[in-house]
Amino acid sequence: MMDIAVFNQFDQAKILVVGDIMLDRYLVGDSQRISPEAPVPVVKINNQNDKLGGAANVARNIRYLDASVGLLGIIGDDENGERIKTQLHEENINAHLIKSNKPTITKLRVISRKQQVVRLDFETPFDQGDTQALPDALETLLPQYDLVVFSDYNKGTLNNIESLIEQAKKAGKTVLVDPKQANLAAYSGADLITPNLSEFVLAGGLVESEEDIASSARQLLKSANIASMLLTRSEQGMSVINQTEKTDFPAKVREVSDVTGAGDTVIATMAVMKALGQSDSSAAEVANLAAGIVVAKLGAEVVSPEELAAAVNEQLLTHGTHYQCPAEQVFRHISLARKAGEKIVFTNGCFDILHAGHISYLEKAKSLGHRLVVGLNSDDSISRLKGPSRPINEFAHRATLLTALKSVDWVIPFGGEGNDTPLDLINTLQPDVLVKGGDYTLETIVGAKETLARGGEVKMIEFVNGCSTTKTIEKIQKIAIS
Structure with a gap:
């Protein structure tokens, strides 16, 4: 039985996030007519909102759960990069940023009546020249943190992720990875990976039956030298799979508004729980609730300890210590x-x-x-x-x-x-x-x-x-x- 007393320890967790940093830009307006130029809606923009995206959103989710968090990654030497720096400072996230002559990765979404009309991506993948400073920066930062999250969006920051994981493991750190590469061997040595169903299939996973999911997941983990997997399965919830057991958690979603950033919330919640010594299954139970909360919100949003504790009290506990926000x-x-x-x-x-x-x-x-x-x-x-x-x-x-x-x-x-x-x-x-x-x-x-x-x-x-x-x-x- 999970003890909600762990919520009172969230501020003791120290987590480093390494990965692809992005700026999520939202242009919000109303649409009441179709363009005469093409069969597309005309959206009259009345608001612009910039949010941290990618690995930065993972860090933001962790910080909203009161944990101490650092962020290591690459930004461009441009206005959007400065915007990211400003937001990281405002969110009290320890920023360790490497500047590139390539532009900051930016995703622009046009929203009308709470629906996404179109998304425009501005990105040039980073290469070896951009990432050569990462290993030394990671070596310097590792002693300050208990757990490392690698947030891989396949934009080039983590081209050498296997060696970065090896660095973290040699330093005695627990390693979690949100994977995007089809070859899971790139994440060799990780303690836990969090693929979604399509990423699992792309990596060679079979999904025809529960038995197929379990056996193919175990084979993938064994071949890649990874300890366990949290498989996120959309409306089917989540499954924690390792070499000895498979534990399923049904979805806890009341209403889906936007799935943007839900994976970031899941791995962020897992990281905080794991940094405080919780098992994969206990951490996944809470992460599953966090996902159900965040998808009911519009855009890449976050979950507060109060929201999460209320959900845990309501759905998981028959008794336990009541959560109170630290003074x-x-x-x-x-x-x-x-x-x-x-x-x-x-x-x-x-x-x-x-x-x-x-x-x-x-x-x-x-x-x-x-x-x-x-x-x-x-x-x-x-x-x-x-x-x-x-x-x-x-x-x-x-x-x-x-x-x-x-x-x-x-x-x-x-x-x-x-x-x-x-x-x-x-x-x-x-x-x-x-x-x-x-x-x-x-x-x-x-x-x-x-x-x-x-x-x-x-x-x-x-x-x-x-x-x-x-x-x-x-x-x-x-x-x-x-």
């Missing part, structure tokens, strides 16, 4: 959610004894946006506000109960000496929506004026009649006396 990562996670276009809702309170009224209130608050942040009074703050007999439950216990709710994404403490209001927290967070209970007025809600001035919203939600912590405590005391 030092909370504001970064909120920033990433906002960058992804998610609406941030904030409310605050003591939540000393959680009751039905709280549950209803928090669910309604969450429905006003995408993510709900709860500001939670510290123990000392509650004592000052409610008296020395409070709180009934200490902060850690209150926070655990709140974050166990589907409606709550993050809990942040507030209430230092002499300041029992959440105003400083609200000004730091700058929520899109500020929520309080219906017994407040706009004039008495702390942070309302500041939120409205920034263009945010302030909402009041009615409490459930007869539900309150004070009444609950009074009832308990009466029972105790009687």
Whole structure:
């Protein structure tokens, strides 16, 4: 049984990604007519969005899971290369980039009404002259990382991948490879490869039956000197295959919006789990859930620890340790959610004894946006506000109960000496929506004026009649006396 406590260790993983770096450019607009020049749609572009692609997207997926990540690869000495450098810096990915006189690999996608109309590729494969500095750079970087991911898009960066894998293995590193070459012997020495079904067939795999898949995969692994394979099988899910067993994981997809970058998410999740000592099967279970989440998003997107932990709790666990975002990562996670276009809702309170009224209130608050942040009074703050007999439950216990709710994404403490209001927290967070209970007025809600001035919203939600912590405590005391 997988233990969700591993999620609290994500920031301990140190992973190096080596491979083909790309820029994914999205031109987004509306299409309402067909061109008179040819039978193609006319798309009026109103937005351009650049994202890290290829090996850089693998690194981005790893970083979004809180792991430390470095990226080694080649870019052009051009504007798109500079854009990649800027984004890597913004994402806090340690960039180790080799410049080439060839252009940065760029893929341009035109999107209309959430559908990809056309993709244009700008690329010139790298050659030996471009890659000669890779072995020395890898040798220098290996001591800083626990695991190495080779992301091969067959663009030339990993022309000598077999020797690079040998370097990594001699340094005692676990090696994962996302392969593109038909001859899997190029990846000799790897601990795990992650081909999709078409790549598997191209390499000589047989897919007529489950027995054929298992036996041909084992033969390919043996011939190529590779320990195991995670075979991604689209709507059929995934299979982990080694010389002794084959374990299947059915697809966990609710709705497919875009499969772009799904393979990057899979190997990124596998890398983080494997770097923390998880087995191939446990890592694949989680990677399978990550794939189901990411394909429901448009474009090469990522999965957050909160999304992944929620899916694991819902679909894999009957018991386990509840995931809470590490305190030092909370504001970064909120920033990433906002960058992804998610609406941030904030409310605050003591939540000393959680009751039905709280549950209803928090669910309604969450429905006003995408993510709900709860500001939670510290123990000392509650004592000052409610008296020395409070709180009934200490902060850690209150926070655990709140974050166990589907409606709550993050809990942040507030209430230092002499300041029992959440105003400083609200000004730091700058929520899109500020929520309080219906017994407040706009004039008495702390942070309302500041939120409205920034263009945010302030909402009041009615409490459930007869539900309150004070009444609950009074009832308990009466029972105790009687």
